[in-house]
Amino acid sequence: MVFDSGRDTRVLVAPALFDEAHKLRRFTVEVMRRLGGSGIDCFLPDLPGCNESEQDLALIEPEDWRMALEAAARHFGATHVLAVRGGGLILPGKLGGWHYAPVKGASLLRTMLRARILGAREAGREENVDALMEQGLQMGLDLAGYSLSGEMLRQLGALVPGKQAGITAIEHELVGGRSLWLRAEPDEDPAQADALAAVVAVALAA
Template sequence: MTPAAWPCPLPGGTVEEYALAFDSGRPSRLLIVPALFDEANRMRRFTVEVMRRLDLAGIDSFLPDLPGCNESLQPLEQQTPQSWRAAMEDAATHFAATHVLAVRGGALVAPDELPGWHYAPVKGANILRQQIRGRIVASREAGATETQEHLMATALATGIELAGHRLSAEFVGQLQELIPAARLEVILQETIGGGGLWLRAEPDEDRAQADALAAIVAVGIRS
C-alpha cells in the first residue's frame, strides 16, 4: 500500500490530491469512493482492511481523498457534491479503474460510468438531517436551543458548519437532493452481517465484515 498523488481539476485549476493505492498494474482495478464526513473516519480502517484483502485476491484498489477532506489542502467550503463527483471521475480515469465501490454516502458522488457496488448507500437528505441533529445535541449541551428547520434554512441561505465541516449553501442544496444512482448493485449490511461500523461511537474494525465485503467484490469482479 502506497500513497499516490493524482491531478484533480477543480474550478480554480488543477490541484494535487492523494489516494491510498494498491497498484501492481493488474487488470482488475477498483476505485473506492469513501464514506462522507464523520463516517469517513469511522469507516476508514474498515475500507483499508477491505483493500488489503482485495490485494491478496489479485485486485488493485485506489482510495482517493475527496477534495477538502482527509489530506486534501483544498478548503471544504469551496467544494460541492458535483465537484466531488467530477473529482472521482478524474481519479477513476487517472488510475484506469475498471470498477467502483462506493461506501455509504460515497454512493452519492461515485462516477457514473463504471460497473460496481454501493455498500450500504444513504440518501443525501438523511446525511444532512443526522449532521444537523448532531449539532442540535451539541448545542443543547451548551445550553442553546436550535431547530432542524431553522438550521436547514440557514444552511441553504448562507452555508453551515456541521461537526467541524464548513459547508457552503450550494453544497447543502445539492446534497439535500441527492439519492444513490439505481444503476449499481447495492450491498446491504444484512448481507455483510453484524452491525454497520458507521454506527459505532468510536472507530472500530471487524475482520468478518471486511472478509465478506472483499469476497463479494472479488467474486463480482472475476465473474
C-alpha cells in the same frame, strides 16, 4: 491510499462522506487490503476539501466530488468502482461496480444536524433543524466539524443513490454485524471486511 501492483482489475473506492468517512476509514482500508491479496488493485482518493486536500471544503459542491472521482478513475485506469455509503451519491460515470450500504443524502444531513443540536443542548443553547437549515442555505453551516456551503446543503439533501447501469447494491445485511457508522467512535470488524471483500472478489471472478 493505493494497493497497486499493475494488475488488470483495478477498483476505485468512493469513500463514505463526512463523519462516516472517519468511522469507516479502517474498515475501507481493510477491505482494500483483502482485495489486494485476491489479485485486485484498489485506489482510495482524498475528495476535494477532505483529509489532505488543500481545497476549501466551504467552496465544494457534490458535483466537484463526482468530477474528482472521474478524474481519479482515468488517472488510475480503474475498471470498476466500489462505493461505500454516501460515496454512492457521487459515482463517476461509465464504471460498473458496487454500492455498499446505500444511503440518501438527506439521511446524512439529518444525522449531522441532530449531532449539532445535541452538542448545542449540552452547551446550554437551543437550536432546531428548521432554523439551522434556513441559516445554512443562506450562509452555509458548520456540521460535524465540516464547513458546508448553502449549495452543498441544498444539493446533498436532494441526492439519492442512483440506478446507474452496472452498479449493484450490497445491503449491509449481506455483510452482517452491527453497522460501523453507527458506533460512537471509529472501529473495525474483520468479519465485515472479509465479507464485503469476498462479495466483490467473487463477483469479479465470475
